[in-house]
Amino acid sequence: MADAQGKYANFEELRERAVALRRSGLSLRQIRDQLKVFNNDILNRLVKGEPPPEWTKRPQAKDDLRERARELRLQGWTYDRIETELGCSGSSVSLWVRDLPRPERKRSREEASAISNRGWEEKLRIRDEERRRAKKAAEQAIGVLSPRELFLVGVGLYWAEGGKDKPYDRRETVTFVNSDPGMIEVFLAWLDLVGVERGRLRFTVMIHENADVAGAEQYWAGLVGADRSAFNKTTLKKHNPRTVRKNVGDSYRGCLVIKVLKGADLYRRIEGSWYGIVLGADPAV
Numbered sequence: 001m002a003d004a005q006g007k008y009a010n011f012e013e014l015r016e017r018a019v020a021l022r023r024s025g026l027s028l029r030q031i032r033d034q035l036k037v038f039n040n041d042i043l044n045r046l047v048k049g050e051p052p053p054e055w056t057k058r059p060q061a062k063d064d065l066r067e068r069a070r071e072l073r074l075q076g077w078t079y080d081r082i083e084t085e086l087g088c089s090g091s092s093v094s095l096w097v098r099d100l101p102r103p104e105r106k107r108s109r110e111e112a113s114a115i116s117n118r119g120w121e122e123k124l125r126i127r128d129e130e131r132r133r134a135k136k137a138a139e140q141a142i143g144v145l146s147p148r149e150l151f152l153v154g155v156g157l158y159w160a161e162g163g164k165d166k167p168y169d170r171r172e173t174v175t176f177v178n179s180d181p182g183m184i185e186v187f188l189a190w191l192d193l194v195g196v197e198r199g200r201l202r203f204t205v206m207i208h209e210n211a212d213v214a215g216a217e218q219y220w221a222g223l224v225g226a227d228r229s230a231f232n233k234t235t236l237k238k239h240n241p242r243t244v245r246k247n248v249g250d251s252y253r254g255c256l257v258i259k260v261l262k263g264a265d266l267y268r269r270i271e272g273s274w275y276g277i278v279l280g281a282d283p284a285v
Contacts, residue, residue, distance in 0.1 A: 018046035025053045062088070066096045076103035147193060154190025155273045157183060165267070174263035174270070177206070179255045181223055187258065188224060194269070198225075200261045202232055207254025208247075209236040216253040224256070 014035065021031045028043060037043050065086055072082050082097070083090050145153065161183065163175035176187050191201070203226060207216050217234060221227075235257075260266060 015046045018043075019050055022047045022050040022053075027053070062092070065092075069093055069096045070100065073097040073100050073103070078103070150186075150190060150193055151273075152277060154187060154193065155270055155277060157187055157190070158270050159274045162270070165271070172264040172267040174260035174267050176258045177255050179253070184220075184223060184256055184258070191258075191260070194266065196260055196263075196266065200263075201226070201230060202259045202261060203230055204232040204257040204259070205234040205254055206257060207234065207236065208239055208252075210239045211248070211252055211254065212250075219253050220256045224258075 014037070018031055018035060018037075021034060026034070028047065031047065032038060032043055035046075037046065065088055069082050069086060069088075069092075072085065077085070079090055079093050079097075082093050086093070158174075158176060161176060161178050163171075163173060163177075165171055178184055178187070201224075203220065203224060205213075205217050205220055207213055213234060213236065217231070221231065
């Protein structure tokens with residue numbers, strides 16, 4: 001600054017020079033270098049009130065997108081379509097084109113609804129296909145279970161779905177209840193693994209009284225491959241007319257109860273094995 005003060009008598013002379021340079025189209029950096037004024041505060045004071053030249057103004061990054069959005073809106077495009085075409089946010093599109101007139105509706109509400117429904121149906125189809133592929137990949141990743149794996153799975157299934165003793169009611173009976181045919185099949189395979197003869201099994205169907213009772217009994221008998229003599233009398237659940245049941249249709253077959261006769265020793269083994277799984281999963285317990 002000392003050199004500049006030596007070259008110019010006072011601040012006003014320096015300002016006149018800075019203003020002239022500014023009006024000639026120089027940037028602040030160029031004025032700084034010419035006048036040797038390296039203090040930004042003083043430099044800004046010297047050119048205060050003088051607009052910067054156009055060439056120094058930084059163009060907004062979205063100017064082109066904004067202009068294109070307005071063009072598309074004038075052609076009748078919807079916000080969603082513009083957003084998809086330009087890859088920008090819906091809020092930006094709304095801000096850029098909100099002053100433009102709304103395009104005339106080219107379709108009736110019914111036609112627009114039908115198109116929307118077709119789009120939604122396609123999304124559902126894609127989603128269902130993704131769901132199917134994910135399940136299939138997970139299924140194929142399992143492969144054949146080893147005896148140890150099947151044993152651990154069976155213990156876990158029973159402890160989740162089977163009957164358990166209470167400290168105040170020691171029964172030590174093995175009773176498994178489920179409505180999922182897959183669960184029933186896995187549990188039967190587990191019973192085979194631990195050496196329970198099929199002759200020690202008794203089955204009971206539990207189902208709503210207004211369902212297809214005979215059909216359910218036939219289905220479960222076929223699934224477990226047992227004679228009707230192995231089935232106890234079906235337990236019917238009374239229907240409450242004030243209750244709207246959702247478990248209806250051909251796929252509803254109630255639940256199947258599997259009871260192992262003389263199963264006290266097996267129950268103790270199940271309970272002990274479950275506690276072993278807990279310890280094995282968390283050695284710190």
